[in-house]
Amino acid sequence: MNSKGLAISMGDAAGIGPEIIAQCFALHAADMRGSVVVGDVATMQRALAVHPATAQWHVQRVEQVGQALDMPTNTIAVLQVGDALPAVPWGQVHAAAGHSAGLFVEAAAQLALQGDVSAVVTAPLHKEALHLSSRYQNYPGHTELLQACAARFAGQAVEDMPVRMMLANPQLRVVLVTIHMGLRQALDAITTPHVLQTLQITRKALYAMLGREPRIAVAGVNPHAGEGGLFGREELDILLPAIVQARSEGAHVSDPIAPDTVFMRARSTAHKPGEFDVVVAQYHDQGLIPVKYDGVSDGVNVTLGLPLVRTSPDHGTAFDIAGQGLADPSSLWQAIAMARQLTSLTS
Amino acid sequence: MNSKGLAISMGDAAGIGPEIIAQCFALHAADMRGSVVVGDVATMQRALAVHPATAQWHVQRVEQVGQALDMPTNTIAVLQVGDALPAVPWGQVHAAAGHSAGLFVEAAAQLALQGDVSAVVTAPLHKEALHLSSRYQNYPGHTELLQACAARFAGQAVEDMPVRMMLANPQLRVVLVTIHMGLRQALDAITTPHVLQTLQITRKALYAMLGREPRIAVAGVNPHAGEGGLFGREELDILLPAIVQARSEGAHVSDPIAPDTVFMRARSTAHKPGEFDVVVAQYHDQGLIPVKYDGVSDGVNVTLGLPLVRTSPDHGTAFDIAGQGLADPSSLWQAIAMARQLTSLTS
Numbered sequence: 001m002n003s004k005g006l007a008i009s010m011g012d013a014a015g016i017g018p019e020i021i022a023q024c025f026a027l028h029a030a031d032m033r034g035s036v037v038v039g040d041v042a043t044m045q046r047a048l049a050v051h052p053a054t055a056q057w058h059v060q061r062v063e064q065v066g067q068a069l070d071m072p073t074n075t076i077a078v079l080q081v082g083d084a085l086p087a088v089p090w091g092q093v094h095a096a097a098g099h100s101a102g103l104f105v106e107a108a109a110q111l112a113l114q115g116d117v118s119a120v121v122t123a124p125l126h127k128e129a130l131h132l133s134s135r136y137q138n139y140p141g142h143t144e145l146l147q148a149c150a151a152r153f154a155g156q157a158v159e160d161m162p163v164r165m166m167l168a169n170p171q172l173r174v175v176l177v178t179i180h181m182g183l184r185q186a187l188d189a190i191t192t193p194h195v196l197q198t199l200q201i202t203r204k205a206l207y208a209m210l211g212r213e214p215r216i217a218v219a220g221v222n223p224h225a226g227e228g229g230l231f232g233r234e235e236l237d238i239l240l241p242a243i244v245q246a247r248s249e250g251a252h253v254s255d256p257i258a259p260d261t262v263f264m265r266a267r268s269t270a271h272k273p274g275e276f277d278v279v280v281a282q283y284h285d286q287g288l289i290p291v292k293y294d295g296v297s298d299g300v301n302v303t304l305g306l307p308l309v310r311t312s313p314d315h316g317t318a319f320d321i322a323g324q325g326l327a328d329p330s331s332l333w334q335a336i337a338m339a340r341q342l343t344s345l346t347s
Numbered sequence: 348m349n350s351k352g353l354a355i356s357m358g359d360a361a362g363i364g365p366e367i368i369a370q371c372f373a374l375h376a377a378d379m380r381g382s383v384v385v386g387d388v389a390t391m392q393r394a395l396a397v398h399p400a401t402a403q404w405h406v407q408r409v410e411q412v413g414q415a416l417d418m419p420t421n422t423i424a425v426l427q428v429g430d431a432l433p434a435v436p437w438g439q440v441h442a443a444a445g446h447s448a449g450l451f452v453e454a455a456a457q458l459a460l461q462g463d464v465s466a467v468v469t470a471p472l473h474k475e476a477l478h479l480s481s482r483y484q485n486y487p488g489h490t491e492l493l494q495a496c497a498a499r500f501a502g503q504a505v506e507d508m509p510v511r512m513m514l515a516n517p518q519l520r521v522v523l524v525t526i527h528m529g530l531r532q533a534l535d536a537i538t539t540p541h542v543l544q545t546l547q548i549t550r551k552a553l554y555a556m557l558g559r560e561p562r563i564a565v566a567g568v569n570p571h572a573g574e575g576g577l578f579g580r581e582e583l584d585i586l587l588p589a590i591v592q593a594r595s596e597g598a599h600v601s602d603p604i605a606p607d608t609v610f611m612r613a614r615s616t617a618h619k620p621g622e623f624d625v626v627v628a629q630y631h632d633q634g635l636i637p638v639k640y641d642g643v644s645d646g647v648n649v650t651l652g653l654p655l656v657r658t659s660p661d662h663g664t665a666f667d668i669a670g671q672g673l674a675d676p677s678s679l680w681q682a683i684a685m686a687r688q689l690t691s692l693t694s
Contacts, residue, residue, distance in 0.1 A: 182569045182579025184534055222529045223631035232529025260635035264642065284570035286632060288607035293637045295611065 003034075005068050006339055007079075007108035007117040010039025012130075013088040013097040015317025016327035017123030018047035022054040023329040024336060025076045031340070036068040036117070037078045038108040040085040040100060044078050051325040065116045081107045090323030098129025102136040102145060109149035112308040118343040119309035120146070121335050124317045140180075142312065143303055150306045163305035164201050166278070167291040167314065168338060169298040171267045173278040174287040175202045186283040190221060190234060195242035198280055203251045205304040206278050209342055213252050217266050217276035218243060219286055220256035239282075263290035300335045302342070309342045311335040350381075351465040352415050353686055354426075354455035357386025359477075360435040360444040362664025363674035364470030365394035369401040370676040371683060372423045378687070383415040383464070384425045385455040387432040387447060391425050398672040412463045428454045437670030445476025449483040449492060456496035459655035465690035466656035467493070468682050471664045487527075489659065490650055497653045510652035511548045513625070514638040514661065515685060516645040518614045520625040521634040522549045533630040537568060537581060542589035545627055550598045552651040553625050556689055560599050564613050564623035565590060566633055567603035586629075610637035647682045649689070656689050658682040 011017030022044065025032045037044055041061045048054045058075045062068060068077035081103050088097045108120045122142050130136045139145045143163055151158045166175045177198045178186040199216060206214035218239055222232035229236055235256040246253050254276065257265070267290075268274035281287030291299055292314075299314035313331035321327055358364030369391065372379045384391055388408045395401045405422045409415060415424035428450050435444045455467045469489050477483045486492045490510055498505045513522045524545045525533040546563060553561035565586055569579035576583055582603040593600050601623065604612070614637075615621035628634030638646055639661075646661035660678035668674055 180570055180578060182573065182581075183530075184579060187531055187534075223527055223635075226529065231527060232531060234529075259632040260639050263636060264639050267640065285606040286636065288570075289610060289633065289636050290640045292607050292611050293614065293640050 004116070004118040004343075005034030005036060005065065006336065007036055007038050007065070007111045007120050008336070009104040009108040009120065009122045010037055010043065010101070011104070011123030012101045012126040012317050013040060013043040013085050014090055014092050014094050014129070014322060015124055015126055015319055016322045017125075017317065018043050019050040019054075019323070019325070020313075020327050020329040020332045021123055022047045022057060022076065023051055023327075024333050026053045026057055026074075027329065028333060028336075029074070032336070033071070034069045035077075035336075036062060036065050037076060038081055038104050038111070039078060040082075040104075041078045041080050043085055043088070044076060046087065050323055065111060079107070091319040091321075093126060093129045093132070095129065095132040098126060098131070099133035099135065101125035102130055102133055102139070105142060105145050106149055109146050109308060109310075110153070112310075113150060113153040119311065119339040121332070121339050122310065122312040123332065124313065124315065126317045126319070142310075146303060146306055146308070146310055150308060154307060161305065162197055162201065163303055164198055166202075166205070166302040166304050167287060168300050168302055169291060169294070169334070171269060171294065172263060172274070172291055173206075173266075174263070174281050174291050175278055175304060176284060176287050177280060177282045179284055181284075183283060183285075187221070187234075190238055190282050192238050192242045195239055195280070195282075196245050199242060199246040199251060199253060200249070201305045202278055202280055203246070205302075210277060213250070214277040215252050215254075215275070216246075217254045217262050217279045218256050219259045219262045219279055219281045221259075221282050223258070223260070225256040225258045259286055298334050299331055300338045302338065309339055311339045311342070351463070351690075352381030352383060352412065353683065354383055354385050354412070354458045354464040354467050355683070356451040356455040356467065356469045357384055357390065357448070358451070358470030359448045359473040359664050360387060360390040360432050361437055361439050361441050361476070361669060362471055362473055362666060363669045364472075364664065365390050366397040366401075366670070366672070367660075367674050367676040367679045368470055369394045369404060369423065370398055370674075371680050373400045373404055373421075374676065375680060375683075376421070379683070380418070381416045382424075382683075383409060383412050384423060385428055385451050385458070386425060387429075387451075388425045388427050390432055390435070391423060393434065397670055412458060426454070438666040438668075440473060440476045440479070442476065442479040445473060445478070446480035446482065448472035449477055449480055449486070452489060452492050453496055456493050456655060456657075457500070459657075460497060460500040466658065466686040468679070468686050469657065469659040470679065471660065471662065473664045473666070489657075493650060493653055493655070493657055497655060501654060508652065508654075509544055509548065510650055511545050513549075513552070513649040513651050514634060515647050515649055516638060516641070516681070518616060518641065519610060519621070519638055520553075520613075521610070521628050521638050522625055522651060523631060523634050524627060524629045526631055528631075530630060530632075534568070534581075537585055537629050539585050539589045542586055542627070542629075543592050546589060546593040546598060546600060547596070548652045549625055549627055550593070552649075557624060560597070561624040562599050562601075562622070563593075564601045564609050564626045565603050566606045566609045566626055566628045568606075568629050570605070570607070572603040572605045606633055645681050646678055647685045649685065656686055658686045658689070
C-alpha cells in the first residue's frame with residue numbers, strides 16, 4: 001500500500017459531500033488515516049453535526065498534507081483552500097460554494113500531480129453553482145477541470161491529454177467511448193480513431209491497475225453486434241478496424257460482442273470469474289445500465305488517461321437531502337477504496 | 348391453477364428442444380402432468396436417451412390433448428403432427444426438421460386458440476431450417492407464425508393483431524418498442540403511435556397477468572432521458588405524447604425515465620420490491636442488457652398482444668451441443684413455469 005494519503009476534494013458546501021466525507025472518516029478511521037480533505041474548515045466542522053456517527057469527531061486545519069499523518073484520534077485533517085466560506089444554506093445553489101468547489105478540485109489535483117498525495121477522490125460538485133463562477137463557467141464538470149490541471153502541469157495542450165470515463169463496481173468495469181450526448185449524436189461520434197483511442201487509454205490504465213495485459217471486451221453498437229451487417233454495419237466498418245489496430249499494438253481485444261451478453265460475460269461474481277477485465281461500451285446507457293443494475297451505491301467513476309489517479313462516487317450533490325443525515329456514504333467509500341486499490345498497485 | 352395442460356411445441360428435431368423438454372418432464376413430473384408435446388414421437392423417443400435423467404422415461408403417442416391427463420408414471424404424451432420424421436442428424440440444418448418445427452407451432456397455437464390447452468410454450472426452432480420450407484420461408488420466426496395463426500383463427504388481418512415481445516425473469520419484466528434492427532434504424536422506428544401501441548398492449552397483458560392496473564415505466568431514448576432536451580428531443584417530441592394519451596385511457600405510466608436507472612428501480616429482489624411492474628424499453632439492447640445481466644438461464648420470452656398465452660426460453664437450438672446431454676433445461680422450465688403462472692391468473 002502506498003504510504004501517502006488521499007486528497008479528498010470537498011465538493012459543493014451546500015450538498016452532501018461534506019457529511020459523507022465525515023462519515024467515511026468515522027466509519028473507516030484506520031483506512032482514512034493520513035488522508036486530507038481539501039476544502040473549507042468551517043463547512044467540515046458544520047458537517048460533523050449532521051449525523052450521529054460523526055458527533056464525536058473533530059476537524060483540524062492543516063497547512064501541509066504531511067500533517068494529516070499526525071492527527072489525534074477522531075480528527076479529520078482539512079487543508080483550507082481560499083477564503084473561509086460563509087455558512088452556505090444546505091441544498092441551494094450558491095455562487096461562493098460553486099466557485100470554491102472548483103478551487104478544491106484544482107488544489108487536490110495539484111497535490112496529486114506534485115506527488116504529495118497518492119490520488120484524488122472528488123466529492124460531488126453542483127454544475128449550476130460551478131458555472132456561476134467566471135473562472136469555471138466553461139468547464140462542464142470535474143473531468144475537464146482535472147484535464148486542464150494535468151495539461152497545465154505537464155505543459156501540454158488539453159487536446160493531447162484525452163481522457164475516458166470508467167465506471168466500476170465490485171463485479172464489472174466499463175469504459176465509455178461516448179458519454180453525455182443524445183443517442184443519435186453518440187452514434188455519429190463513434191468513429192474508428194475515437195474507438196482506437198479508447199482502447200489505448202483503457203489498455204494502459206488497466207495494465208497499470210492489474211499489473212498484466214488486460215482482457216478487453218468491445219461491445220457492439222447494434223443488436224447481436226450487427227449479425228454480420230444484417231442489423232447495421234458499425235461493427236464491420238468502424239469497430240473492427242480499431243480492434244485490428246489495437247491488436248497490432250499488442251492489446252488483447254475481443255471482436256465486437258453482442259451488447260446484451262457482453263456485460264453478463266464480463267461480470268465477476270463469487271461463483272463465476274468474468275471472461276474479461278473490462279468492457280468498452282459504445283454509448284452512455286449501454287455501459288451504465290449494467291453497472292447500475294445491481295444497485296447504485298457501490299458504483300465508482302474512475303477517470304482514465306490522466307497522469308493522476310482520480311475516482312469519484314457516481315452520484316451528485318443530492319441537494320434534496322443535504323444536511324439531514326440521510327445521505328449514504330457507500331459510493332464515496334467505494335471511490336476511496338478504489339483509489340487506494342489503484343495506487344497500491346501502481347506505485 | 349388452470350386445469351388444462353400446456354402445449355409444448357417440440358422445435359427443431361436437430362436442436363436441443365426435444366432433450367430439454369424431456370428433462371423438464373423428468374425434473375418436474377408433477378407440474379408437467381397433463382401437458383402435451385406437440386411434435387414427433389420418434390424424435391422424442393430418441394431424446395430420452397440423451398441424458399441420464401430421462402433414461403427411465405417413456406413416450407406415448409396421443410391423439411387428443413385430454414389423454415395427457417391419464418399418462419402412466421414417467422411417460423410423456425406426444426401429439427404426432429404430420430408425418431413421422433426420419434432420424435434427423437443432431438446439430439445440422441435439415442429441411443424436414445425445419446418444416447416440421449413450423450407445423451408443430453401451428454398445431455400448438457391451434458390447440459390454444461380452441462381452448463384445448465391453457466397456453467403454448469415453444470421450444471427453439473432453427474430459422475435457416477424453417478426457411479427451407481416453402482410454407483414458412485416468409486416467416487422470420489415464431490412470433491410472426493403465431494400472429495398469422497391467431498389472425499386466421501379470429502378472421503382478422505395480421506396487421507390488426509400487433510404483438511410485442513416481453514422478456515421476463517424473476518426480477519424484471521421488459522417490453523420492447525423495437526426489436527431486431529440496427530440501432531440507427533430503431534431510432535427511426537420509435538414513433539408516437541408505435542410507443543402508444545406498445546403501452547396499450549403492455550397495459551392489457553399485464554393487467555391480465557396481475558389482476559390490477561400495472562405500474563408501467565417508460566425508459567427514455569437518450570442519456571438522462573434527454574435532460575429536458577439537452578441530450579436529444581425524443582422524450583419530449585415522441586414519448587411524452589404517447590404517455591399522455593395512454594394516461595388519458597387510464598394507464599399508470601411514468602414520464603420517460605433515465606435509461607441507466609429505470610431498470611434498477613423496476614427490479615424486484617427479496618430485499619427491495621420494484622417500483623414498477625414492467626419497463627417499456629425503446630430498443631433491443633436497452634431492454635435485454637438488464638434482463639440478461641444477472642444470468643441468462645432464467646430468462647423467458649412472452650409474446651404479448653395475441654389471443655393466446657405463449658412463452659419461450661430465451662435461447663436457440665444450440666446445434667453445437669445438441670444430443671450430448673449438455674443442454675440446460677432451466678430457461679425452458681422457467682418458460683413453462685411462467686406460462687402456468689400467467690394462465691392461473693387469467694383463466
